[in-house]
Amino acid sequence: MKEVSFKVIHLFLHPYYEEDSHDYDVALLQLDHPVIISPLIQPICLPAPSHIFEPGLHCWITGWGALKEGGHISNILQKVDVQLIQQNICSEAYHYMITPRMLCAGYYQGRKDACQPILYLPLSSQGDSGGPLACKEPSGRWFLAGLVSWGMGCARANHYGVYTRITQLACAVQCTVQLSQATLHVSLTPRHESSIAPPSTCPASRWSSTQPPLLHFPQNEFLPLEMRSSKEEQTVNFIQDSSDTAVKQTSCSPKLGSAQCCLT
Known part of the structure; x- marks a missing residue:
């Protein structure tokens, strides 16, 4: 087993992020050096x-968070499959607090979930926040459908996990990549190493470096993320392990204009 660490030198936050509701819950990290594929x-x-990620699609979440509600975090990367939930069903379960920037996954009976912060309790993080919701398309490629955001406890019945819906914020992410002229980090942990699509099979961005999406979408919804310098030393760790039981944490470290950005 080999661990690879990176320092975070800049943090890009969405300017509309709301701490109470966790709306627009997305950020990008600029690392101190490129990730070696x-x-x-x-x-x-x-x-x-x-x-479109169809409701009912089975996807995978991973993280080092608590193994049960209120429990201790894990020192071994965990994985579990969850099912994408229809927006109206999840909205009803959470009394219509689900916004268009949110995506729900899990099961009505609970039992499988990430351990994420409880809404209105920002200090209740249980370790899985920001982790990937990865979905495999029929083409064999893995797509980042969401990021672990919030929920009501861990794996409770009729309380699905709530994730940041990446499709709703893709323009802000792409605009930030283009305007920052920086190497950014996005992470994924797929189910099996052999199922990962190589970078060359992911299409390049449909926006050129001279035409960021901000020009195509003038509404404030698509402003680039705010950049903040990292005041404290932060690190990002990846585990490399060839065993069948360990999950392979992967990452994309695209430079501007590279097909490895995997943006469609």
Whole structure:
């Protein structure tokens, strides 16, 4: 087993992020050096705004969070499959607090979930926040459908996990990549290493470096993320392990204009 660490030198936050509701819950990290692609560290595709993740699709979440509500965090990367939930069903379960920037996954009976912060309790993080919701398309490519955001406890019945819906924020992400002229980091942990699509199979961005999506979408919804310098030293760790029981944490470290961005 080999661990690879990176320092975070800049943090890009969405300017409309709301701490109470967790709306617009997305950020990008600029690392101190590029991620080296290897058989165990591979990119994931970012979906286009028009990409549809059908309800009922089984996807995968991973993280080092608590193994049960109120429990201790894990020192071994965990994985579990969850099912995408219809927006209206999840909205009813959460008394209509689900916004268009949110995506729900899990099961009505509970039992499988990420351990994420409880809404209105920002200090209740249980370790899985920001982790990937990765979905495999029929083409064999993995797409980042969401990011672990919030929920009501862990794996409670009729309380699905709530994720940041990447398709709703893809323009802001792409605009930030283009305007920052920086190397950014996005992470994915797929189910099996052999199922990961190589970077060359992911389409390049449909926006050129001279035409950021801000020009195509003038509404404030698509402003680039705010950049903040990292005041405290932060690190990002990846685990490389060839065993069958360990999950392969992968990443995409695209530079501007590279097809490895996996943006559609």
